Amino acid sequence: MAELAAEAQLCLLWREIALYAERDRQPDKRGIEQLSALKAMISCVHERYGEKLTLSDIAAAGAVSKRTCGMLFSRYIHKTPLEFLTDYRLRRSTELLEREDASILDIALTVGFSGASYYAETFRKRYGMTPSEYRHRA
Numbered sequence: 001m002a003e004l005a006a007e008a009q010l011c012l013l014w015r016e017i018a019l020y021a022e023r024d025r026q027p028d029k030r031g032i033e034q035l036s037a038l039k040a041m042i043s044c045v046h047e048r049y050g051e052k053l054t055l056s057d058i059a060a061a062g063a064v065s066k067r068t069c070g071m072l073f074s075r076y077i078h079k080t081p082l083e084f085l086t087d088y089r090l091r092r093s094t095e096l097l098e099r100e101d102a103s104i105l106d107i108a109l110t111v112g113f114s115g116a117s118y119y120a121e122t123f124r125k126r127y128g129m130t131p132s133e134y135r136h137r138a
Helices: 002-024 029-048 055-061 066-076 081-099 104-110 116-127 131-137
Strands: none
Touching: 002 029, 029 055, 029 066, 029 081, 055 066, 055 081, 066 081, 081 104, 081 116, 081 131, 104 116, 104 131, 116 131
């Protein structure tokens, strides 16, 4: 499920590139560079979400400054880079809760949270229930 969402976002980015090219008949080099940087940063999140990942790490993946990183995520994804990372971690965790018997702590650590309590608090804010409640409903 998360892979489909990720692929959908990447498709939307490439659609934006195509729209730039079609609208101007000459691609807007800056727009294409921005979308390419954003694609690299999203790929970084998808590949490294289980690690300790900072805004600097995400920006470095797109070879942009932290400020530009934030601006690109805000413009195209409508979230900050760290909100995007947290949302992705939570989506990945729901998959693990549905299909694995691992402990809540193990799942939290696997998807990149520093501990079970912060994970459970963040999960509850997003989904309105604890990870354990989610697992029982799935």
